[in-house]
Amino acid sequence: MFLFKVLHDLLTISLFIYNVCYIFPTEISGLKTACRNGWNLINGRCFKYVPSRMTWAKAERNCISMGGNLASVHSSEDYYDIQSLIRRVTHELKETWIGGSDAAEEGNWSWSDGTLMTFTNWCPGEPNNAGRGQHCMQMNHSGEKCWDDYGCTVKQPSVCVSKN
Structure with a gap:
């Protein structure tokens, strides 16, 4: 009888662990292990490419409506992924729009999701605030496919990162 109880308890624990790890989207050490449908898991965060062309502000509002923000990029691995x-x-x-902006203070770039900007991938000579009206960040600029400050009212696709 004791052996039966031990086996029953082990089976119960095993099923619980299976459900937590494989059936339900979970987070381990703050990193996601699954994303909602239509989102892509990249380095523990969920990203979504939005092909609709929008201004930076409208793209940010669109990301917020889906439970996120325009994407923040924290490493070269993030960027390439x-x-x-x-x-x-x-x-x-x-x-493509990503979540960097210096609209609040010229030259002080920050991510719209509130994370710290510890990694940058600016193109040579950027950010340059050409025409004094470039306060939003786009990626894949020029042949080098790096970051550029750009006019926020230009309509282009965007990438969102999900908070949940």
């Missing part, structure tokens, strides 16, 4: 996502969807590397 986000580029791979864009390439998978579009078969090219289109210029």
